[in-house]
Amino acid sequence: MRKKNAEIVREYGPFDGAPSVHGVTHDGERVWVATGTRLLAIDPDQGEVARTLDRACDAGTAFDGRHLYQLAEARIDKIDPASGRVIASIPAPGHGLDSGLAWAEGSLWVGQYRDRKIHRIDPANGAILRTIESDRFVTGVTWVDGELWHGTWEGDESDIRRIDPDSGAVLDQLTMPAGTGVSGLESDGAGLFYCGGGASGKVRAVKRPR
Numbered sequence: 001m002r003k004k005n006a007e008i009v010r011e012y013g014p015f016d017g018a019p020s021v022h023g024v025t026h027d028g029e030r031v032w033v034a035t036g037t038r039l040l041a042i043d044p045d046q047g048e049v050a051r052t053l054d055r056a057c058d059a060g061t062a063f064d065g066r067h068l069y070q071l072a073e074a075r076i077d078k079i080d081p082a083s084g085r086v087i088a089s090i091p092a093p094g095h096g097l098d099s100g101l102a103w104a105e106g107s108l109w110v111g112q113y114r115d116r117k118i119h120r121i122d123p124a125n126g127a128i129l130r131t132i133e134s135d136r137f138v139t140g141v142t143w144v145d146g147e148l149w150h151g152t153w154e155g156d157e158s159d160i161r162r163i164d165p166d167s168g169a170v171l172d173q174l175t176m177p178a179g180t181g182v183s184g185l186e187s188d189g190a191g192l193f194y195c196g197g198g199a200s201g202k203v204r205a206v207k208r209p210r
Helices: none
Strands: 002-005 008-012 023-026 031-034 036-043 048-057 061-063 068-072 075-079 086-091 098-104 107-112 117-121 128-133 138-144 147-154 157-163 170-175 184-187 192-196 203-207
Touching: 023 068, 023 098, 023 192, 031 061, 031 068, 031 184, 031 192, 048 068, 048 075, 061 184, 068 098, 098 184, 107 138, 117 138, 138 192, 147 184
Parallel strands: 002 170, 023 061, 023 184, 061 098, 098 138, 138 184
Antiparallel strands: 008 203, 023 031, 031 036, 036 048, 061 068, 068 075, 075 086, 098 107, 107 117, 117 128, 138 147, 147 157, 157 170, 184 192, 192 203
């Protein structure tokens, strides 16, 4: 396993009326931030809120290239980002105890915080297709360049780790500064991870190792 300190290159927020950050995703241009009752679309260059959608959003967020997916209580909502309308909903595998959310390989990947698991589920009906075990509490989840990464947060310790999608073995670990948590995680598809900062109300951009 390769272990190093996370390199935070930029911070965004806190944002007005958004005391916490739960989930984050990236649509190729903007960073979407789940704040509990509103989804905020942030311009990553300016750090400003470009759009707001009033939607329940108390955990992970994902984007499939066309639609947003949002954990809300015990369900996952499929949202049209243009209108903010919920197109469909499926049950979340953790029945309300879910954390991270990602889209990859035609499936949704759902973190289970205290269960220390990541489920691959069918986006049409929520059926669990496979499960990956972790040895830490799982927060945000993301795939980039065929690599599976997830955030962890236990007490004052938090990190971002790449795991083997078959065995769950930790391959890379980026340790966050003490007291700096990762509540949501998404890659920009290039050299950055965007990390939700929980009750700090911040989003942090962390350099992805190559």
